[in-house]
Amino acid sequence: MSTSTPAKKEIAAIKGTKDILPGEVGIWQKVEAEAKGLFEFYGYRELRAPVFEATDLFEKGTGETTDIVTKEMYTFTDKGGRSITLRPEYTPSVARAIIEHRLYLQPDPLRFYFIGPMFRYDKPQKGRYRQFHQVDVEVFGEKDPAIDAEIVEMADTLLKNLGVQNAETLVNSVGCRACRPAYSKDLRAHAEKVRDLLCPDCQRKIATNPLRIFDCKVESCREQAARFPKISSYLCRECRDHFTKFCSYLDLFGIPYKVEPNLVRGLDYYTKTTFEIVSSGLGAQNALLGGGRYDDMMKDFGGPDLSAIGFALGMERLISILKIKPEKSKFLYIATLGEAAKTKGIEFARFFRRQGVESLIEFVGRSLKNQMSRANKLGAAWVLIVGEEEIRKGLYQLKDMATGNQNEAKAEDLLKIICDSA
Numbered sequence: 307m308s309t310s311t312p313a314k315k316e317i318a319a320i321k322g323t324k325d326i327l328p329g330e331v332g333i334w335q336k337v338e339a340e341a342k343g344l345f346e347f348y349g350y351r352e353l354r355a356p357v358f359e360a361t362d363l364f365e366k367g368t369g370e371t372t373d374i375v376t377k378e379m380y381t382f383t384d385k386g387g388r389s390i391t392l393r394p395e396y397t398p399s400v401a402r403a404i405i406e407h408r409l410y411l412q413p414d415p416l417r418f419y420f421i422g423p424m425f426r427y428d429k430p431q432k433g434r435y436r437q438f439h440q441v442d443v444e445v446f447g448e449k450d451p452a453i454d455a456e457i458v459e460m461a462d463t464l465l466k467n468l469g470v471q472n473a474e475t476l477v478n479s480v481g482c483r484a485c486r487p488a489y490s491k492d493l494r495a496h497a498e499k500v501r502d503l504l505c506p507d508c509q510r511k512i513a514t515n516p517l518r519i520f521d522c523k524v525e526s527c528r529e530q531a532a533r534f535p536k537i538s539s540y541l542c543r544e545c546r547d548h549f550t551k552f553c554s555y556l557d558l559f560g561i562p563y564k565v566e567p568n569l570v571r572g573l574d575y576y577t578k579t580t581f582e583i584v585s586s587g588l589g590a591q592n593a594l595l596g597g598g599r600y601d602d603m604m605k606d607f608g609g610p611d612l613s614a615i616g617f618a619l620g621m622e623r624l625i626s627i628l629k630i631k632p633e634k635s636k637f638l639y640i641a642t643l644g645e646a647a648k649t650k651g652i653e654f655a656r657f658f659r660r661q662g663v664e665s666l667i668e669f670v671g672r673s674l675k676n677q678m679s680r681a682n683k684l685g686a687a688w689v690l691i692v693g694e695e696e697i698r699k700g701l702y703q704l705k706d707m708a709t710g711n712q713n714e715a716k717a718e719d720l721l722k723i724i725c726d727s728a
């Protein structure tokens with residue numbers, strides 16, 4: 307009879323989520339720093355909203371007929387009986403925060419950015435997660451199509467600065483509340499004629515929101531959608547004008563683009579401009595970022611009549627195609643032997659860190675030889691050797707790991723050697 311206890315089952319991360327481990331976090335930090343620096347340069351400021359919000363914010367904002375709201379939200383009732391949702395996207399939170407804090411009464415431009423996790427209960431696959439991260443950018447109160455083009459140019463600059471190649475900018479206009487109803491009516495009539503060729507989901511969309519059929523990934527639905535009428539022939543004068551000017555500003559900014567007449571994007575709130583930047587390096591989920599204008603959300607939320615435009619960029623997708631490697635930091639490894647040396651080593655770690663030198667001292671009780679080979683393996687730039695003999699003399703050995711040169715000196719002089727060679 308076996309007396310061994312059964313192996314304990316390991317706890318794993320939830321499906322559709324993933325850990326960003328120290329080995330890959332450097333690239334995340336680099337992208338985040340690049341994005342923040344660039345956005346600040348264009349007059350944007352960070353706005354951090356809570357991870358969860360009242361469910362009706364997204365029902366009202368994102369839209370009741372969207373896939374996000376109908377199928378993908380992480381919604382629960384909290385202990386106070388409120389319906390809460392983990393944010394599936396960021397735009398409604400920004401609109402809410404502007405109204406709640408009356409930010410529109412302040413003189414600062416209403417230009418905001420944020421980087422953080424979003425949550426959607428979608429089918430996990432390559433490029434699609436249940437917790438994923440977006441770089442989000444929003445502008446309020448600027449109606450002019452010049453801002454539509456500038457925001458696209460800013461996104462394009464970010465991608466270029468990060469070395470993204472093979473990206474293509476797609477643009478369209480989805481009209482407004484004045485011209486879209488006539489289009490939806492015709493679209494509904496066309497979809498009705500081919501109802502049997504559409505998936506059950508799209509059959510439902512015929513009544514609720516026929517534009518959403520364009521989001522469907524089912525091949526037969528895509529084939530049918532390609533034959534539906536195009537919104538461009540239905541745009542009112544104002545929307546047509548806006549789109550023409552948007553395109554000419556894109557030319558002015560030097561951004562190549564393609565007009566994609568079926569680009570409606572998966573959200574209900576868009577008005578006029580929609581855009582997407584896609585990359586051939588991504589596979590089936592090829593959208594790196596998407597955005598558009600949403601001129602009705604603020605007034606629909608009971609706020610002032612402020613037009614708005616924004617985009618969201620998927621961090622996981624972006625990082626999956628980046629070739630950049632973050633630079634390895636140059637650091638000092640402090641190797642100590644014995645109790646007195648450990649105390650001195652701690653003092654040195656504090657001293658060097660205060661002087662701006664990244665320093666590592668480990669408390670594992672390794673031999674000096676083992677500490678040297680460990681410093682080598684970790685890629686330390688220098689090793690400081692602190693032993694009893696060194697403490698007695700008040701002189702310490704500093705080894706430059708790149709050249710193998712060794713210097714014996716006081717800590718202050720060694721600091722100078724480090725700073726001169728850094």
Ligand code: AMP
Pocket residue numbers: 395426428433434435436438439440572593594595596597618619620621622623
């Ligand atoms: P959306 O908010 O749906 O307009 O998406 C904007 C961008 O976020 C997309 O272009 C993707 O890069 C990214 N994204 C959206 N959904 C997911 C997801 N489930 N997993 C990973 N990235 C996503």
